[in-house]
Amino acid sequence: MREYTERIREAAKRLLSEQRVDTVIGFRRGTVPFMNEPFLVKSVDQVDQLYWDSNCGINLANYLPKRTDRVAVVAKGCDSRNIVVHLLENQIKRDQLYILGAPCRGMVDKRRMMADLKGKEPLHAEENGKEIKVSGRGFQVTFDRQTYLQSNCAICTHRNPVVYDELLGDPVEEQQGVDRYPDVRRIEAMSVDERWRYFQELIAPCIRCYACRNACPLCYCPTCFVDESRPQWVGKTIDPTDTLTFHFLRAYHVAGRCTDCGSCERACPVGIEVRKFTKKLEKEVKELYGYEAGVTPDQRPPLDTFKPGDPEPFIK
Amino acid sequence: MSEWEPKIVAFLCNWCSYGAADLAGVSRLQYPANIRIIRVPCSGRVNPKFILAAFRSGADGVWVSGCHPGDCHYIEGNLYARRKFALLNSQLEYTGIVEPGRLHFSWISSAEATKFAEVARGVIDAVKAAGPARHFIKKQAEVA
Numbered sequence: 259m260r261e262y263t264e265r266i267r268e269a270a271k272r273l274l275s276e277q278r279v280d281t282v283i284g285f286r287r288g289t290v291p292f293m294n295e296p297f298l299v300k301s302v303d304q305v306d307q308l309y310w311d312s313n314c315g316i317n318l319a320n321y322l323p324k325r326t327d328r329v330a331v332v333a334k335g336c337d338s339r340n341i342v343v344h345l346l347e348n349q350i351k352r353d354q355l356y357i358l359g360a361p362c363r364g365m366v367d368k369r370r371m372m373a374d375l376k377g378k379e380p381l382h383a384e385e386n387g388k389e390i391k392v393s394g395r396g397f398q399v400t401f402d403r404q405t406y407l408q409s410n411c412a413i414c415t416h417r418n419p420v421v422y423d424e425l426l427g428d429p430v431e432e433q434q435g436v437d438r439y440p441d442v443r444r445i446e447a448m449s450v451d452e453r454w455r456y457f458q459e460l461i462a463p464c465i466r467c468y469a470c471r472n473a474c475p476l477c478y479c480p481t482c483f484v485d486e487s488r489p490q491w492v493g494k495t496i497d498p499t500d501t502l503t504f505h506f507l508r509a510y511h512v513a514g515r516c517t518d519c520g521s522c523e524r525a526c527p528v529g530i531e532v533r534k535f536t537k538k539l540e541k542e543v544k545e546l547y548g549y550e551a552g553v554t555p556d557q558r559p560p561l562d563t564f565k566p567g568d569p570e571p572f573i574k
Numbered sequence: 575m576s577e578w579e580p581k582i583v584a585f586l587c588n589w590c591s592y593g594a595a596d597l598a599g600v601s602r603l604q605y606p607a608n609i610r611i612i613r614v615p616c617s618g619r620v621n622p623k624f625i626l627a628a629f630r631s632g633a634d635g636v637w638v639s640g641c642h643p644g645d646c647h648y649i650e651g652n653l654y655a656r657r658k659f660a661l662l663n664s665q666l667e668y669t670g671i672v673e674p675g676r677l678h679f680s681w682i683s684s685a686e687a688t689k690f691a692e693v694a695r696g697v698i699d700a701v702k703a704a705g706p707a708r709h710f711i712k713k714q715a716e717v718a
């Protein structure tokens with residue numbers, strides 16, 4: 259995916275110098291390996307800092323809501339779906355956007371690579387197609403890219419952007435026959451007490467930093483429910499009930515909107531698999547209303563509409 | 575100590591189920607006194623936060639009741655609510671917050687006093703069978 263770097267720089271240079279856009283949103287290399295950072299480019303002389311490799315997992319659609327300028331944005335499959343969600347929710351206008359679509363082969367999970375380095379500090383990482391060569395003081399290792407994909411990328415079925423103005427490379431082959439919900443079914447099969455314990459343990463390390471919320475492109479409310487104080491629906495302590503309320507409602511708020519881009523999990527400093535909450539809702543929405551978030555630009559999100567005959571087996 | 579009696583919070587739509595509760599009373603229909611009614615303008619007004627708050631504060635059961643589909647005073651409030659509740663219901667069970675039998679939904683018009691009393695009895699029996707709430711309760715600070 260490195261070859262996109264040149265294409266992104268070329269497009270950014272062209273769009274900025276022709277004054278088609280005011281800002282280009284992409285990535286630049288971070289100061290440590292595996293950590294590219296979002297980068298907003300406003301002038302041509304910054305363009306050469308733009309960069310692309312397998313560490314661009316952050317969802318750039320997060321930088322779009324309520325912008326007033328004209329922006330070009332680099333969009334992987336998931337980012338493009340979140341752009342569709344933004345368009346449906348009137349967070350930005352299509353004619354403000356110039357979408358540089360990046361057909362994607364998945365982003366890598368820094369945490370798993372770090373774990374396998376067993377405390378050795380990576381100072382340099384270079385990738386070539388299938389492999390990632392990592393080196394540091396006195397060591398060199400090669401990781402297989404595919405093995406270290408983020409868990410959401412491993413089951414992604416929309417790697418090609420769904421909306422774009424130009425593509426940065428040829429479309430990639432979509433993964434076929436993916437089972438997206440083995441983990442959800444495993445939890446569903448538990449008894450209710452087991453499920454309760456499972457989720458209690460899952461969120462036990464949570465420090466309520468809200469990084470998962472902040473990384474989420476869907477979380478653009480001016481006042482988040484966690485910050486409301488009169489009335490205060492969500493307690494601010496790290497009492498397990500308060501923490502579970504937070505996680506429950508965060509997941510519920512993104513029901514039918516979440517594209518499983520994995521940004522929340524990627525952002526969590528303590529490695530909580532917060533997608534365990536959202537994936538069940540994704541599955542329900544698909545089963546009940548046949549809806550997949552961000553794939554169809556002309557269909558209202560499932561909780562923003564209804565059908566007269568919607569299933570109601572739970573209602574007396 | 576006497577036998578445990580469940581506390582059940584009922585969110586009833588002003589235009590139908592609340593009226594049905596009223597009519598049930600006027601008609602002298604009997605059902606046990608475990609239900610604490612909160613009148614809401616529409617089942618669509620019931621925010622999931624309310625339901626979580628009820629459980630967090632120690633409710634043993636929650637019951638939400640609104641108008642039959644097609645009869646909403648605001649035309650379609652209950653139809654949006656139906657989708658909201660479907661996902662809420664399944665997610666609450668999935669996370670183990672709510673065991674089966676604690677959370678109930680119904681459509682009851684203002685003329686259906688008999689149905690109201692029947693469903694009320696059903697809800698109370700189900701919550702009794704589920705037993706006292708034990709999962710999702712916030713410990714309150716001890717006040718001397």
Ligand code: SF4
Nearest residue numbers: 335336362364411414
């Ligand atoms: S979720 Fe799909 S499109 Fe997004 S980074 Fe992963 S593989 Fe790429």
Ligand code: SF4
Nearest residue numbers: 464465467468470526
């Ligand atoms: S990012 Fe992790 S620790 Fe922070 S609030 Fe979210 S789940 Fe909790």
